Amino acid sequence: MSKYILSLDQGTSSSRAIIFNDEGKQLAVAQKEFTQIYPQSGWVEHDAMEIWSSQIGVATEAVIKARISPQDVACIGITNQRETTIVWNKQTGEPICNAIVWQDRRTASFCDELKAAGKEPLIKEKTGLMVDAYFSATKLKWILDNVEGARAEANAGNLLFGTVDSWLVWKLTAGKVHITDVSNASRTMLFNIHTLSWDDELLSIFDIPESVLPEVKSSSEVYGETAGAIFSAKIPIAGIAGDQQAALFGQLCTQAGMVKNTYGTGCFMLMNTGNKPVMSKNNLVTTVAWKINNEVHYALEGSIFMAGAIVQWLRDGLGIIKTSSEIDDLASACEDNGGVVLVPAFTGLGAPHWNPYAKGTIFGLSRGTKSSHIARAALESIAYQTMDVLKAMEADADFAIKELRVDGGATVNNLLMQYQADVLDTSVIRPKAAELTAIGAAYLAGLAVGVWANIEEIKKQWEVDQVFEPAHTTQVQNNIIQWKKAVQAVNHWTTL
Numbered sequence: 337m338s339k340y341i342l343s344l345d346q347g348t349s350s351s352r353a354i355i356f357n358d359e360g361k362q363l364a365v366a367q368k369e370f371t372q373i374y375p376q377s378g379w380v381e382h383d384a385m386e387i388w389s390s391q392i393g394v395a396t397e398a399v400i401k402a403r404i405s406p407q408d409v410a411c412i413g414i415t416n417q418r419e420t421t422i423v424w425n426k427q428t429g430e431p432i433c434n435a436i437v438w439q440d441r442r443t444a445s446f447c448d449e450l451k452a453a454g455k456e457p458l459i460k461e462k463t464g465l466m467v468d469a470y471f472s473a474t475k476l477k478w479i480l481d482n483v484e485g486a487r488a489e490a491n492a493g494n495l496l497f498g499t500v501d502s503w504l505v506w507k508l509t510a511g512k513v514h515i516t517d518v519s520n521a522s523r524t525m526l527f528n529i530h531t532l533s534w535d536d537e538l539l540s541i542f543d544i545p546e547s548v549l550p551e552v553k554s555s556s557e558v559y560g561e562t563a564g565a566i567f568s569a570k571i572p573i574a575g576i577a578g579d580q581q582a583a584l585f586g587q588l589c590t591q592a593g594m595v596k597n598t599y600g601t602g603c604f605m606l607m608n609t610g611n612k613p614v615m616s617k618n619n620l621v622t623t624v625a626w627k628i629n630n631e632v633h634y635a636l637e638g639s640i641f642m643a644g645a646i647v648q649w650l651r652d653g654l655g656i657i658k659t660s661s662e663i664d665d666l667a668s669a670c671e672d673n674g675g676v677v678l679v680p681a682f683t684g685l686g687a688p689h690w691n692p693y694a695k696g697t698i699f700g701l702s703r704g705t706k707s708s709h710i711a712r713a714a715l716e717s718i719a720y721q722t723m724d725v726l727k728a729m730e731a732d733a734d735f736a737i738k739e740l741r742v743d744g745g746a747t748v749n750n751l752l753m754q755y756q757a758d759v760l761d762t763s764v765i766r767p768k769a770a771e772l773t774a775i776g777a778a779y780l781a782g783l784a785v786g787v788w789a790n791i792e793e794i795k796k797q798w799e800v801d802q803v804f805e806p807a808h809t810t811q812v813q814n815n816i817i818q819w820k821k822a823v824q825a826v827n828h829w830t831t832l
């Protein structure tokens with residue numbers, strides 16, 4: 337049995353491929369950014385062919401960089417930007433239009449109509465999702481209604497729909513296999529997370545013909561093998577999960593109550609809730625985490641729009657730092673925030689506040705305020721937003737967490753990680769492995785083909801980089817009170 341796994345991590349801004357060995361060690365990585373297309377305000381598209389060409393390009397490069405041959409690769413795992421919607425012609429394999437990306441808001445008004453028509457409770461009950469343009473269903477409907485001839489072609493059975501995982505599998509197998517996994521299906525808003533199947537009533541609400549839909553599979557099984565022309569070997573494609581669910585698995589949050597937070601541009605926090613979906617009363621999303629060997633795990637998810645992006649704003653907008661890493665020194669130059677509180681609602685507030693009209697605001701400025709106080713307040717705001725989502729999760733799950741596992745670009749910041757622990761009054765654990773999303777997909781694939789016998793075997797590979805123990809001081813408690821007041825004020829401002 338070969339011991340190398342090729343993980344394809346197809347993200348929003350770049351395609352990456354990573355080779356792991358059976359010890360979970362990264363041997364080679366290749367990455368390529370691709371074009372972001374903004375045809376109109378609020379619209380975001382990708383060229384599905386460029387997604388494919390960049391992904392297959394980096395896959396080949398990673399194999400070469402690792403100094404192995406395709407014959408040495410035991411399996412492929414796929415993880416991907418979720419919800420992004422692709423429709424292609426079954427015969428030609430050509431996408432009929434650009435992919436509509438998860439960030440695209442063109443269907444927001446249709447979502448408002450659905451809500452006004454009272455459809456949200458039913459949709460939420462079945463899918464675990466709030467009605468929002470974020471998810472695939474309204475994007476797919478938009479394509480069928482707006483691309484010339486699309487609906488007729490779909491009704492004639494000539495079109496296929498897929499999220500990015502489906503598209504990659506279809507291309508890798510040269511059009512033989514049209515599938516998705518449960519975690520990606522659960523982000524479409526067409527999938528019933530209780531019955532784990534496409535839902536007729538939802539298909540009817542969104543006017544989607546069943547013939548376009550991929551078959552829904554588990555997250556860890558052999559779906560097919562790469563077609564002869566792709567690599568010089570037929571490699572089994574054996575694991576799929578949406579990127580945030582893959583990171584949850586990569587963090588080995590495999591038991592109910594375990595939580596990970598990924599600190600990238602924004603933050604995505606997921607709590608494993610075990611074999612039953614927990615329906616949120618606090619504006620979180622309920623999603624399928626994965627299905628392995630007929631066992632399904634669900635998760636609660638909360639997303640924060642501005643996390644590392646605040647650091648980018650300090651760099652590119654305010655110009656008070658030249659590189660992201662300079663924030664460490666600037667924020668450490670003062671002892672505390674000097675009374676400054678920053679609410680980073682630059683694009684509204686995400687979970688659990690969901691206020692699309694909120695605006696970014698800085699409170700507590702005085703003649704003594706320095707750029708270091710602003711930098712510190714910016715970092716602290718990431719920690720408070722995470723706290724708000726986590727408290728909502730704990731309330732929904734009726735459970736207090738013991739530790740938070742963290743990953744993503746902003747976790748290099750020790751000041752932020754320590755403050756996160758202080759604010760949560762919980763240990764924050766940063767693992768050694770950096771690529772948790774890619775490794776999650778590699779684990780799912782490797783489990784299916786026997787690289788690892790079971791999850792227990794994988795757990796032995798878990799290595800901690802640093803644990804940040806909490807110091808929940810009176811100062812921190814006062815800061816939290818100030819933050820809550822600031823969020824209230826921001827929400828109030830939007831009503832004035």
Ligand SMILES: Nc1ncnc2c1ncn2[C@@H]1O[C@H](COP(=O)(O)OP(=O)(O)O)[C@@H](O)[C@H]1O
Nearest residue numbers: 599600601644645647648660661744745746749
């Ligand atoms: N030292 C740092 N402190 C805080 N944030 C940082 C630091 N270095 C990088 N970042 C932030 O991390 C983010 C990039 O993380 P990454 O996981 O690559 O994000 P994404 O996957 O969303 O592109 C950027 O928003 C950047 O500002």
Ligand SMILES: O=P(O)(O)OC[C@H](O)CO
Nearest residue numbers: 347348416417418438579
């Ligand atoms: O590609 P990322 O890392 O920005 O993740 C995107 C998410 O999957 C969207 O739901």
